[in-house]
Amino acid sequence: MKSGSGLKDRLVAQALNEGFVSCRVCRPWDVPAVPARLEAFLQAGYHGQMGWMAERTHWRGDPAALWPDARSVIMLAESYTPDHDPTEVLRHAERGAISVYAQNKDYHDLVKKRLKRLARWLIAEAGGEVKVFVDTAPVPEKALGHAAGLGWQGKHTNLVSRDWGNWAFIGSVFTTLDLPSDMSEVDHCGSCRACLDVCPTDAFPRPYQLDARRCISYLTIEHKGPVDEELRGKMGNRIYGCDDCLAACPWNKFAVAASDLRYASRPELKSPPLAELAGFDDAAFRKKFSGSPIKRIGRDRFVRNVLYAIGNSGLPELRPIAARLVDDPDPTVADAARWAVKQLA
Known part of the structure; x- marks a missing residue:
């Protein structure tokens, strides 16, 4: 038509x-x-x-x-x-980094x-x-x-x-309407490598290609079971997603403010304390993340991510938090807890 x-x-x-x-x-x-x-x-x-x-x-x-x-x-x-620097939380090892979205x-x-x-x-x-x-x-x-x-x-x-x-x-x-088409955009990345060089896990085999198996967003959200130990140490305190490559892009100097206030970060999710998150049971997890995309990964995978962050924190005071979960009913959570305890020993 x-x-x-x-x-x-x-x-x-x-x-x-x-x-x-x-x-x-x-x-x-x-x-x-x-x-x-x-x-x-x-x-x-x-x-x-x-x-x-x-x-x-x-x-x-x-x-x-x-x-x-x-x-x-x-x-x-x-x-x-x-409306804030999403990489700031990465400098606070006792806090969890959640992707802006x-x-x-x-x-x-x-x-x-x-x-x-x-x-x-x-x-x-x-x-x-x-x-x-x-x-x-x-x-x-x-x-x-x-x-x-x-x-x-x-x-x-x-x-x-x-x-x-x-x-x-x-x-x-x-x-089914036949609307006038627009011209496609050309690539303006030039020689810039900011997004590639900032990636903590080297998830880009080459420019314009992503190996999801090494991407922290994939590892924290899609990957089931234990994460490879070589990658755990590179995840830092990122507990749901990763914004590093997005935040590094120079074209964000032209970024437009979000028009919907419902995208504004909930204060308690900008940099939540790892000690609190590690203590969630299923009911507490569901209540905390009601209406959030985080809810879909479930308590076990989320707490697994939190324990990796605790293991990477270098903070001995978080060791007892991880120790409480070494016998967790979920084997992946228990494995992550033992790894965290070992890292902080």
Whole structure:
């Protein structure tokens, strides 16, 4: 269904009114390089335990196959720029570092509601059919964002923009409407290696490639069971995710403030004390992280991460905290506790 530039202009204006920092359009078939890149990523085993990445690869590699009737993909960026230095907590070994995006409400719910409102507006204005996605479907969102001109995939593989840096969530609205496309963005990383050099675990085999098996975000969130001891010591006090490569990007000098107050960090999650977190049982964990994306990893994996941070702290006063968990019912937690006690002996 053909739609003119007038509708496109109104769409962009409506998206900005909803709180998005950018709205661009591409075609579902504008990412021809994705299948080969995905196959290389999977063949190298860089996905680790994320077996779901090897499923539905025909959709993950080809958005046009996900919904053959779609003619346009509306790509949207929503800022969550922190109002504080997210690396400051790394200098306080007795505290836990939580990734900025997880310091308040779950972004999946917030972004999806905004996408649905925009999609309903589009249907009311021009008809057609729509489907919305935000990080939970086999959609190559970063590649589509690059193709639509939201930004480019930087050397850390995240989307970067000259207009809003790299602190942004990406969402998409697929539609049967034929909207005018935007130009794709070109790479502006140049010779900069800031994001690569700051990585604590050397998770980038080369620029623009990520080995998730070494990424602290993967290790603290997706990885089940004990983490390799060689990597535990490099995790520092990062207990949920890692913002190092994002925070290092020079393009953040153009970062745009988050428009939704629900992305503002909860004070108690900016730098929570490790001693308190290690004492959580399942009920206390669920209560603390109600409405947070942290809740989905469960108490055991979270406390495992906290114990690694305690082991890395170098603080003897935290040794008794870890010692209380050496017989924890969860074997991975017990293993992490014994490791922490040994590190602080």
